Amino acid sequence: MAHWIPLWLHKLSSPPVFYGFAGKLRPWAIALALVLGLVALYGGLVLAPPDYQQGDDYRIIFIHVPCAWMSLFIYGVMGIAAFIALVWRIKLAEVVAMASAPIGASFTFITLVTGSLWGERMWGTWWTWDARLTSELVLLFLYLGVIALYHSFEDRRQGARTAAFLALIGIVNVPIVHFSVNWWNTLHQGSTIRLLGPSSISPSMIWPLLTMMIATKLYYIASLFGRARVDLLSLESGKDWVRQIAENEVRR
Amino acid sequence: MNPTRQRRLTIVIAILIAVIVASALVVYALQQNMNYLFTPSQVQAGEATSYKTFRLGGMVKAGSIQRSNDSLRVTFTVVDASGVMPVEYNGILPDLFRENQSVIATGHMDGARFVATEVLAKHDETYMPKELKDAMAKAHQGKHIDESASQDKSSL
Numbered sequence: 234m235a236h237w238i239p240l241w242l243h244k245l246s247s248p249p250v251f252y253g254f255a256g257k258l259r260p261w262a263i264a265l266a267l268v269l270g271l272v273a274l275y276g277g278l279v280l281a282p283p284d285y286q287q288g289d290d291y292r293i294i295f296i297h298v299p300c301a302w303m304s305l306f307i308y309g310v311m312g313i314a315a316f317i318a319l320v321w322r323i324k325l326a327e328v329v330a331m332a333s334a335p336i337g338a339s340f341t342f343i344t345l346v347t348g349s350l351w352g353e354r355m356w357g358t359w360w361t362w363d364a365r366l367t368s369e370l371v372l373l374f375l376y377l378g379v380i381a382l383y384h385s386f387e388d389r390r391q392g393a394r395t396a397a398f399l400a401l402i403g404i405v406n407v408p409i410v411h412f413s414v415n416w417w418n419t420l421h422q423g424s425t426i427r428l429l430g431p432s433s434i435s436p437s438m439i440w441p442l443l444t445m446m447i448a449t450k451l452y453y454i455a456s457l458f459g460r461a462r463v464d465l466l467s468l469e470s471g472k473d474w475v476r477q478i479a480e481n482e483v484r485r
Numbered sequence: 486m487n488p489t490r491q492r493r494l495t496i497v498i499a500i501l502i503a504v505i506v507a508s509a510l511v512v513y514a515l516q517q518n519m520n521y522l523f524t525p526s527q528v529q530a531g532e533a534t535s536y537k538t539f540r541l542g543g544m545v546k547a548g549s550i551q552r553s554n555d556s557l558r559v560t561f562t563v564v565d566a567s568g569v570m571p572v573e574y575n576g577i578l579p580d581l582f583r584e585n586q587s588v589i590a591t592g593h594m595d596g597a598r599f600v601a602t603e604v605l606a607k608h609d610e611t612y613m614p615k616e617l618k619d620a621m622a623k624a625h626q627g628k629h630i631d632e633s634a635s636q637d638k639s640s641l
Contacts, residue, residue, distance in 0.1 A: 282614035286581065291612060316501075320494045356605045357579030363521050401501065405508040416512065418521045418542065420589055422610040435613040 249474040255458035266451035276441030297347040299445040307337035312404035315397035327393035332460035338376035364413035365421035375403035526568030547584040574601040581606035
C-alpha cells in the first residue's frame with residue numbers, strides 16, 4: 234500500500250528536512266489562522282444571534298471553548314511526542330514536545346481566565362473548586378511543571394527527556410478534564426459539541442465556533458513550527474546544514 | 486527493533502499502565518466520596534449530616550420565590566426528582582436566578598431550612614437564539630417546561 238507515508242515521516246524527522254518543511258508551511262498557517270480567526274470573531278460577535286438565556290454574554294464561548302479544546306489537544310500531541318522521545322530518542326520528537334508546552338500553557342491560561350469571566354457573569358462566582366475547573370487548573374500546573382523541568386537542566390536533551398517523562402505521566406489528566414463533567418456533579422455544564430450524536434447548539438452559533446477551532450489549530454501549527462525551527466538550529470548549531478544556512482544568511 | 490529500544494518501550498509502557506490504573510482507581514474512589522453538591526432528596530435521606538456546611542443543588546420550584554420588601558432576604562424552594570428543601574438567602578442573586586433554573590447553594594441546615602451563604606446559577610449546555618426557543622415553546626406548549634426541567638435535573 235502507501236509505504237511512502239512512513240518513509241516520508243522518517244525523512245521528515247531529520248532536522249534539516251523538517252526545518253525546510255516547517256519554514257515553507259509556517260507563513261501559510263499564520264495567514265490562514267489570522268483570516269479564519271477574524272472570520273470566526275466576526276461571525277461570533279456580530280452575526281450570531283444572542284442566546285435565549287445568556288443574552289450576549291455567551292459570546293465568550295467563541296474564545297473559551299476553542300482554547301479549552303486546544304489545551305487538551307496540545308497536551309495530547311505533547312504526550313505522544315514525549316512517548317516517541319523517550320523510546321526512540323528522536324531529536325525532533327523532543328523538540329516538538331518541549332516547544333508545545335508553552336503554547337499549551339498559554340491556551341490553558343486563556344481558558345481559565347475567560348472561564349472565570351464567564352462564570353462571574355453567569356454562575357455568580359469567579360471560581361469554584363468543582364471537578365472541571367480543578368482538573369483544568371491541574372493541567373496548567375502540569376504544563377508549567379514540564380516547562381520548569383526542561384529548563385532546570387544544563388544539558389537541553391537531558392532536560393527534554395526528563396520533562397518528557399512528566400509530560401507522559403500527566404497525560405492521564407486529559408481524559409479526567411474531558412469527562413469530569415460526566416463523572417462528577419459539577420457547576421460547569423456538560424459538553425455542548427458532541428462528536429457522536431447531535432450537538433446542543435444551533436447552527437447559526439456553531440459555525441463560528443468550529444471556524445475558531447480550525448484557526449486555533451493552525452495558530453498552534455505556526456507557533457510550534459516557529460519554535461521548533463529555532464530549537465533545532467540551536468541544538469544542531471555545529472552541524473553542516475546549520476552552517477550552510479548561516480552562510481546563506483550572511484551572503485544575503 | 487533493537488534491544489535497547491525494546492527495553493525502553495517496555496519500561497515506558499509499564500509505567501504508563503501503572504499510572505493509568507492508579508488514576509483510574511483514584512477517580513473511581515473519588516466518585517463515591519467527592520461530593521460537590523447534595524440534592525434535596527440526598528439531604529433528606531441524611532447523606533449530608535456529617536457536613537456542617539455543604540452545597541445544595543437542584544431546581545428553583547416555580548412560584549416559590551418570595552422576596553422581602555425591606556431587605557435582600559429571599560426564600561425559595563429547591564426541588565429535585567423526589568425531594569423538596571426550603572432555602573433562605575440574604576444577598577445578591579446571579580442574573581440567571583429564576584424559576585425552573587438549576588441553582589447551587591452553599592450553606593448549612595437550620596432545622597428543616599437550608600440557610601445559604603452563596604447562591605450560584607447553573608446553566609445547561611444548550612445554546613440557541615431566543616426566537617428558536619420561543620418557537621419551540623409554542624410548538625410544545627406547556628410540555629417543554631416539564632421537559633427542560635427534567636433535563637436540567639438529569640444534568641445536575
